[in-house]
Amino acid sequence: MTEKNVVTAIRDALHDEMTEDERVVLLGEDVGARGGVFRISAGWMDEFGERRVIDTPLAESGIVGIAIGMALHGLLPVAEIQFADFIHPAFDQIVSEAARIRYRSNGDFGVPMVIRTPYGGGIHGALYHSQSIEMYYAHIPGLKVVAPSTPADAAGLLRSAIKDPDPVLFLEHKKTYRAIKGDVPDGAYLTPIGVADVKREGDDLTCVSYGYALHTCLDAAERLAEDEGISVEVVDVRTLAPLDSETILASVRKTSKAIVVYEDNRTYGAGAEIAATIAEEALFDLDAPIARVGGPDIPAMPFAAPLEHFFLEPEPDQVYARMRELARA
Amino acid sequence: MSTRVAETPHGALGLSADDLLGMHRLMLTSRLLDEAALRQNRMGRAPFVVPAAGHEACQIGTAWAMRRGSDIWLPYYRDLGVVLAAGMTPYEVFLGVFAKAEDPSSGGRQMPAHWGSRRLGIITGSSPIATQVPHAAGIAYAAMLRGEDAVVGCWFGDGATSEGDWHEGLNFSGIHRLPVIFVCENNQYAISVPQSKQMAVADVATRAEGYGFPGVVVDGNDVLACYGAMKRAHERARSGEGPTLIECKTYRFLPHTSDDDDKTYRTREEVEEAKARDPMIGFAAYLREHGVLDDETEDRIRGEVKSEIDEAILAAWDAPDPDPGTATRHVFFEDDA
Numbered sequence: 001m002t003e004k005n006v007v008t009a010i011r012d013a014l015h016d017e018m019t020e021d022e023r024v025v026l027l028g029e030d031v032g033a034r035g036g037v038f039r040i041s042a043g044w045m046d047e048f049g050e051r052r053v054i055d056t057p058l059a060e061s062g063i064v065g066i067a068i069g070m071a072l073h074g075l076l077p078v079a080e081i082q083f084a085d086f087i088h089p090a091f092d093q094i095v096s097e098a099a100r101i102r103y104r105s106n107g108d109f110g111v112p113m114v115i116r117t118p119y120g121g122g123i124h125g126a127l128y129h130s131q132s133i134e135m136y137y138a139h140i141p142g143l144k145v146v147a148p149s150t151p152a153d154a155a156g157l158l159r160s161a162i163k164d165p166d167p168v169l170f171l172e173h174k175k176t177y178r179a180i181k182g183d184v185p186d187g188a189y190l191t192p193i194g195v196a197d198v199k200r201e202g203d204d205l206t207c208v209s210y211g212y213a214l215h216t217c218l219d220a221a222e223r224l225a226e227d228e229g230i231s232v233e234v235v236d237v238r239t240l241a242p243l244d245s246e247t248i249l250a251s252v253r254k255t256s257k258a259i260v261v262y263e264d265n266r267t268y269g270a271g272a273e274i275a276a277t278i279a280e281e282a283l284f285d286l287d288a289p290i291a292r293v294g295g296p297d298i299p300a301m302p303f304a305a306p307l308e309h310f311f312l313e314p315e316p317d318q319v320y321a322r323m324r325e326l327a328r329a
Numbered sequence: 330m331s332t333r334v335a336e337t338p339h340g341a342l343g344l345s346a347d348d349l350l351g352m353h354r355l356m357l358t359s360r361l362l363d364e365a366a367l368r369q370n371r372m373g374r375a376p377f378v379v380p381a382a383g384h385e386a387c388q389i390g391t392a393w394a395m396r397r398g399s400d401i402w403l404p405y406y407r408d409l410g411v412v413l414a415a416g417m418t419p420y421e422v423f424l425g426v427f428a429k430a431e432d433p434s435s436g437g438r439q440m441p442a443h444w445g446s447r448r449l450g451i452i453t454g455s456s457p458i459a460t461q462v463p464h465a466a467g468i469a470y471a472a473m474l475r476g477e478d479a480v481v482g483c484w485f486g487d488g489a490t491s492e493g494d495w496h497e498g499l500n501f502s503g504i505h506r507l508p509v510i511f512v513c514e515n516n517q518y519a520i521s522v523p524q525s526k527q528m529a530v531a532d533v534a535t536r537a538e539g540y541g542f543p544g545v546v547v548d549g550n551d552v553l554a555c556y557g558a559m560k561r562a563h564e565r566a567r568s569g570e571g572p573t574l575i576e577c578k579t580y581r582f583l584p585h586t587s588d589d590d591d592k593t594y595r596t597r598e599e600v601e602e603a604k605a606r607d608p609m610i611g612f613a614a615y616l617r618e619h620g621v622l623d624d625e626t627e628d629r630i631r632g633e634v635k636s637e638i639d640e641a642i643l644a645a646w647d648a649p650d651p652d653p654g655t656a657t658r659h660v661f662f663e664d665d666a
Contacts, residue, residue, distance in 0.1 A: 025474070051474055057504070062463050062497025069467020072452060073401070074475060077467075089493070096457050097464070105445045105453040106436030107659035141660050165662035 004184045007177035009151035010116075011040045013158045014078065016188055018048055024162060025070065027054040028063055028080030037082055038118060038177060060086055064093040064115060068101070071113040076162055084119035084171065085131040098167040099142035113168075114161045119147075120173040120211055120263055122312055126303035129174075132211075132264035132295070137169050138241040138273070144193055145241040147171040149214040151182045153238055156191025164193060175212040196244035198251065202233035204327045205257035208248055208274050210237045213263045213319075220320040230327040240270055245277045252282050257326050259291040261319055263312065266294025288329035291322050337619055342557050346621045350630070352393055352552055353616060356385040358634050359410040360609055362419050363583075365638050366426050366441075370587040374646070375426045379442040380583035381409040384514055386608030387547075387577030388484070389414050390555025391512050394563045395482050401468050402451045403461045403483040406442040407514065407581075411484055416449045419638050423645035430651040437651045459489040462498030462511070469507035469572075480566045481509040482559075488519025490533050499574070503540035506571030510562040513574065514549065516581040521594035537574035549577030550608040553615070580606070 004012070018024045026041055026048075032055035035042030045053040056063050060081055067077035081087045087094075098111045121130030138145045146161060146168055148154040154172065161168035199214065200221055209217045214236050221232035233251050237243065252258045258278050260271035271292040278290055295301075301311045315321065339349055363382045369375040381388065388410030395402065397416055404411040409422065421433050425444075428437035434445045434453070445453030452468070454461055465483035472479040489495050490513060502509050513533045517524050530536070537544025543565075547554045555577055562573035580603035584591040591600070616622035 057497070057500055059493075059497040059500070061494055062466075062501055065460065065463025065494055065498065066467035066470065066501055069464035069469070070471045071467075072464065073468040073471035075471045092457055093460060093463070093494070096455055097460050100455065101453055102659050102661065104435050104439050104443070104455065105447075105659075106432075106438060107663065108433075108445060108447045109453050110662055144661075 001183040001185060003181055004151045005178050005181045006151050006154050006172070007038055007040065009155040009184050010158055010172060013155035014040065015044070017159060017162045018044070018052065020188070021076065022052070023074065023076045024078060025052045025054065025075050026078050026080065027056050027067060029056060029058055029082045031055060031080050036080065060090040061093050064090040064098065067113050067115070068093060068098050068111055071111045072109060076112055078114045078116060078162065081115060081117040083129050084117040084133045085128045087117055087133055091136070094137065094143065094167070094169070095140050099140045102166065103142055110165050111167045112165050114158075114170050115167070116170045116172065118172045118174045118177070120175055121301040121308065122175040122212060124303065124305070124308065125174070125301070127300035130301035132262075134171055134240050135264060135269055138270065142166070143241060144168040144239065145171065146193055146239050147173070147210045148238055149173065149176060149211055149236055150180060152184045153191055153197070153236070155184055156189050157193060157238065159188060160190045160193050163190070168193065171211070173211040176215070180215060191238075194239045194242045194244055196247035197236045197238055198233060198247065199236045200232065200234040202231035203255055204231045205259060205323065206233045206235060206248070206251040206255045207259050207261060207323060208235045208237060209261040210240065210270070211263055213261050216319050217261050220317070220323055223320060224323055224327070228324065230324065232323055232327075237270070237274070243273065243277070245281065248274065248278065249282050252278050253285045256285055256287040257329070258286065259293065259322060259326055261293045263295050265297050266292060267297050269294045288326055291326050293319055293322055338553050339619070342553060342560060344553070344556070348393070349616055349621050350626070352389055352556075353612060353622065354630050354634065355389045355410065355413050356552065356609060356612065357630060358419065358638070359385050359389065359413055361634055362422060362638050363409060365642060366423070367583070367587060369426060369642065375441070377440050378426060378587045379406050380581070380586070381407050383580045383582040383603065383608070384516065384549070385410050386552035386612065387512070387514050387549035387555045387579050390552040391482070391484070391559040391575065391577070393556050394559035395480065397449070399477075399479050400450065401472070401479055401481045402449070403454065403465045403481065404444050404451065405454060405461065405485045405489070406444075406456070407486065408444065408484050409442065412444045412451055415451050417444070417446065417451070419641035420644055423641045424648055427645050427648070428651070429645060429648040431648055436655070459485060459492035459495040459498075461485070462489070462495045463501070465509050465511075466498045466502045466507060469502060469509035470505060473505070473507060478567065479508065480563055481507075482512065483509060484512045484514060486519060487513060487515040487517065487524055487527060487533060488522065489513075490536065491527055499537075499540045499572070502572045503542050506569065508566035508569075509572045510559065510566060511572060511574045512559070513576045514579055515576050516579050518581065518595070520585045520589065532576060534574055534576040540572070542572045542574065544574040544576065546576045546578065549579030550606050550611060552608060552612050579608075
């Protein structure tokens with residue numbers, strides 16, 4: 001075990017994969033000489049050569065489209081979109097191409113690629129360096145969407161994503177990069193895609209979350225236990241698509257109450273799918289309506305600190321408050 | 330004199346009489362198959378077809394310079410001639426036209442003419458325009474990195490050159506001097522939009538200068554000119570000199586698809602004028618002039634091609650439809666597949 005933050009865990013896992021398998025190549029804006037804007041690939045252009053650590057032109061659709069071509073011809077590309085906010089020009093390549101190539105070719109072709117991108121707010125990133133983009137892609141069959149929250153999960157899921165025969169969108173919450181530290185097992189372990197994880201066990205209610213919001217939930221759960229003896233089970237979905245409904249439902253059936261917490265705009269967010277799954281499969285196990293805490297439905301996260309804070313927490317300590325309310329319902 | 334053969338245009342390109350007859354047969358197959366597929370559509374047996382008539386010279390001329398087995402093909406939906414040259418059979422084409430389970434491109438999942446075959450090195454294509462261009466660049470990059478002697482051919486129409494993906498794919502290919510050839514089949518219309526409303530330049534090929542590699546314009550109705558341009562581009566690609574953009578000026582004789590009505594945007598006079606430059610007529614005349622083709626050979630080839638197409642239609646029509654139970658398969662990799 002070694003204690004690492006999330007960005008170091010990702011860097012180490014990616015470095016190991018590049019060392020172990022020469023088919024792995026990294027491409028994106030500023031990944032070469034600059035080593036990436038978050039310094040994940042610092043020094044790698046010298047170590048692995050500029051043919052495997054590729055500074056691309058500033059063109060996101062091209063980055064993904066070129067990575068698809070590489071994946072179709074024997075490489076295992078890891079494409080970096082510098083900020084998730086800039087992934088939108090690549091939507092067509094991701095959705096119409098990467099996600100559909102296996103299906104449309106009746107299984108003849110596959111695209112073993114990873115698209116890594118930092119997402120999420122709370123770091124003074126304003127409208128265009130704070131976005132949550134997960135649900136545009138979690139809706140698309142043929143794509144896997146992974147959103148780890150801890151250093152250990154980030155490393156294990158990244159290795160699984162690189163070894164996966166299908167395209168994986170790998171979302172890295174920027175606020176977790178340096179703020180979240182944790183023990184990371186040594187060695188090249190794999191964390192399975194599509195499997196949620198109970199991060200805290202509890203009996204009174206189930207909280208389902210991911211990304212930086214998961215840590216807000218864990219913090220609220222800890223304080224509720226101390227303050228009021230309320231026992232919250234916190235489920236980290238880890239993979240948004242395919243969603244591990246079994247783990248979520250098993251927890252909800254145990255606690256009989258559910259709250260879903262996410263940073264993305266509330267409407268049509270992950271909470272909608274998770275709440276619908278619980279309602280369809282476990283309605284009669286519930287003692288209270290399912291609660292949803294999502295971001296406000298405003299176009300994006302503003303820059304000024306009070307405005308940014310409003311986006312993340314429109315009401316003071318809202319996760320704590322809603323959990324407490326639900327526990328007492 | 331021993332130099333007489335080399336003095337012919339085809340001799341100068343290193344093409345034998347057998348090559349010429351092979352090209353002629355492919356062009357004829359493409360044309361007759363195209364007509365037959367449209368008839369199937371009009372008979373109500375095929376919901377949708379994409380005509381290729383008029384494009385035979387640029388498709389088969391360029392494709393003839395590619396090597397089956399080692400090279401990679403990224404055709405667009407009008408490229409019937411390209412995929413025939415790559416090795417797809419009329420039977421396989423009609424499996425796609427009738428959306429049958431054994432359709433090699435997609436098992437009946439995609440519209441006809443959305444080509445693909447791992448066996449033949451034809452990369453699966455889609456309907457969005459120019460998305461295959463960055464794929465071609467990525468494949469060429471992978472081939473270069475892996476030290477393979479592979480050349481990537483990427484075909485598209487004039488409309489595709491307006492897409493961002495087209496620019497992004499060519500730009501990256503130029504930067505890395507990739508072994509890829511970009512072939513623009515410029516038929517002067519993107520469905521109904523004429524070239525004058527697609528771009529402010531006369532030649533797509535001039536854009537290559539912006540990517541740092543040569544762009545050449547050829548008569549897309551002259552199969553030997555198309556072959557020659559592609560052969561030089563192929564040699565460039567193999568010797569590490571990088572990409573080439575080839576613009577073949579041609580014309581589409583039929584509507585964009587079986588659902589289009591080209592009378593709304595082109596005059597009949599314009600179409601008839603273009604048909605006077607039919608690549609089939611021009612090449613047949615060339616073959617006769619050089620003693621490669623006579624009436625007897627032409628009748629024999631035409632008879633063989635017609636029979637092959639007729640048999641392909643009968644067999645493909647009788648082939649099994651996809652089982653609805655398979656609609657959920659191949660979303661992700663299947664271990665047991």
